[in-house]
Amino acid sequence: MQIHYISENNSILNHFLAEIRDVNIQKDSMRFRKNIERIGEIMAYELSKTLEYKSIDVQTPLGVKHTTTIADNVVLCSILRAGLALHTGFMNIFDNAENGFVSAYRHHPNNDDYFEILVEYQAAPSFENKNLILIDPMLATGQSIVAVLNKLHLEQKPKEIHLAVVIAAPEGIAYLEENLPNNCHLWVAALDEKLNEKNYIIPGLGDAGDLAYGSKL
DSSP: OEEEEOOSSOSHHHHHHHHHHOTTGGGOHHHHHHHHHHHHHHHHHHHHTTSOEEEEEEEETTEEEEEEEEOSOEEEEEEETTTHHHHHHHHHHSTTOEEEEEEEEEEOTTSSSOOEEEEEEEEOOOOTTSEEEEEOSEESSSHHHHHHHHHHTTTOOOSEEEEEEEEEOHHHHHHHHHHSOTTOEEEEEEEOSEEOTTSOEESOOSOHHHHHHOOOO
């Protein structure tokens, strides 16, 4: 798996990352969503550099310009609900992309720290021979991404798989490397220290879905 860390060099990305972590700024859910959206735009721009392009001629009011345009077909697929704001950022850049949505969540059958990932809803277009970009803000254990890809992979084979996460834990990255094909691309805005005993990212930012859309039952 090819891993791309995009916050290693200072840019406005690090400013937005700092704001989504700040417990005081987090109180403004609209600002949190907007910052996640902005991070998605930056990540989409960086990812776009790896796609294929074709030459075209564009007629301007004063002449013809030889340039390039994207040739790859892109499918954006978000893991609900936390992925929605990040998805919007990617959609702002890949405005001709098709879009899919999948639900995946931690189910605690014994009401303790043990959990299993349940994938219960899927609405996605065909991604046969297309670039599938799977979007999820937090990469903790990695089990959700693997479970979703196993679900989506039943009948179709994408041209390339790109995984876009805002904050990742080393344990989650290791799990993906063990369980996903070598030709996957992982795009990480920020790499954090570790998981705690409840498998939450430290220092992380909390629950991205709750911060963006309010607490759930």
